[in-house]
Amino acid sequence: PRSIIIDTDPGQDDALAILLALGNPEAIEVIGITAVAGNVPLALTSRNVRVICELADRADITVCAGADQPLLRPLVTAEHVHGKTGLDGADLPEPAMPLDPRHGVDFIIETLMTRSPGTVTLCALGPLTNLAMALIREPRIAPRIQEIVLMGGGCFEGGNITPAAEFNIFVDPHAAKVVFGSGAPVTMVPLDTTHKALTTPARVAAIKAIGSKVSRATVGWLDFFERFDVQKYGSEGGPLHDPCVIAWLIKPELFSGRPCNVEIETTSELTMGMTVVDWWGVTQRPKNAHVLGHVQADGFFGLISQAIARL
Numbered sequence: 274p275r276s277i278i279i280d281t282d283p284g285q286d287d288a289l290a291i292l293l294a295l296g297n298p299e300a301i302e303v304i305g306i307t308a309v310a311g312n313v314p315l316a317l318t319s320r321n322v323r324v325i326c327e328l329a330d331r332a333d334i335t336v337c338a339g340a341d342q343p344l345l346r347p348l349v350t351a352e353h354v355h356g357k358t359g360l361d362g363a364d365l366p367e368p369a370m371p372l373d374p375r376h377g378v379d380f381i382i383e384t385l386m387t388r389s390p391g392t393v394t395l396c397a398l399g400p401l402t403n404l405a406m407a408l409i410r411e412p413r414i415a416p417r418i419q420e421i422v423l424m425g426g427g428c429f430e431g432g433n434i435t436p437a438a439e440f441n442i443f444v445d446p447h448a449a450k451v452v453f454g455s456g457a458p459v460t461m462v463p464l465d466t467t468h469k470a471l472t473t474p475a476r477v478a479a480i481k482a483i484g485s486k487v488s489r490a491t492v493g494w495l496d497f498f499e500r501f502d503v504q505k506y507g508s509e510g511g512p513l514h515d516p517c518v519i520a521w522l523i524k525p526e527l528f529s530g531r532p533c534n535v536e537i538e539t540t541s542e543l544t545m546g547m548t549v550v551d552w553w554g555v556t557q558r559p560k561n562a563h564v565l566g567h568v569q570a571d572g573f574f575g576l577i578s579q580a581i582a583r584l
């Protein structure tokens with residue numbers, strides 16, 4: 274299996290990404306999960322990760338709290354999308370499992386420096402603060418990373434928190450700049466991809482039909498999350514962003530994409546956090562990311578249902 278660290282700010286879609294990983298042990302080994310401030314503050318994201326692990330009966334997973342603030346800018350949160358707790362929609366118990374005493378950034382560095390080079394993948398589902406801090410503090414990790422797969426940015430799709438920027442990149446554009454400039458292999462899952470992975474009524478019904486405690490929590494989360502997105506996008510369901518990162522590792526043939534240069538806007542207030550993707554190769558700038566495009570949504574939701582049914 275691929276060995277991964279999930280860096281995350283749950284988030285209902287983050288929660289489903291974690292469940293997708295935990296429900297595919299033959300394809301994915303979750304070494305640990307690091308929480309970052311993003312959708313809600315760190316105290317809540319680090320709590321929510323443990324709520325999700327316990328829902329999946331995986332209190333054995335190492336969970337570390339990481340950065341509580343972006344590198345340079347003040348934290349922007351998204352309670353308007355995810356609710357007050359970040360994980361509204363399902364009624365789940367307070368977690369009993371402890372946080373690991375290590376800082377998330379130390380855990381990332383330690384893991385990469387002790388495991389064999391090229392065997393650890395970082396899956397980033399929130400602002401890139403923890404990854405950037407790790408790369409800055411210990412630059413020797415960059416060539417040891419097998420792949421960084423991140424949900425963030427947009428290509429032709431525009432933004433979802435400002436007209437130009439996607440939330441994860443907008444919250445910490447300076448961190449994104451560090452990650453895209455690190456030389457590590459980056460796969461970027463932009464809004465262009467995730468906006469094709471819509472939680473249609475039929476797909477939600479398929480999850481509901483599983484009839485387990487995990488499926489009930491999932492349906493609750495999706496109903497909550499969707500309320501905002503359906504209204505906003507006028508589509509038949511909300512986009513399920515973060516699980517696309519994990520699905521890429523399990524079944525890459527569901528996705529199309531191409532290598533591109535990606536630069537991050539960090540100075541203009543108007544377009545702060547915009548990902549400038551050279552999709553058409555009109556510059557000579559180095560191709561520093563594999564940018565995904567289309568996703569076969571039915572195959573993707575098939576993976577989600579299968580994982581939930583197994584947990």
Ligand code: BDR
Nearest residue numbers: 284286287398440441514
């Ligand atoms: C991203 O922002 C968050 O609200 C979601 O969890 C996802 O990671 C989508 O822009």
Ligand code: CA
Nearest residue numbers: 284287398399
């Ligand atoms: Ca997220």
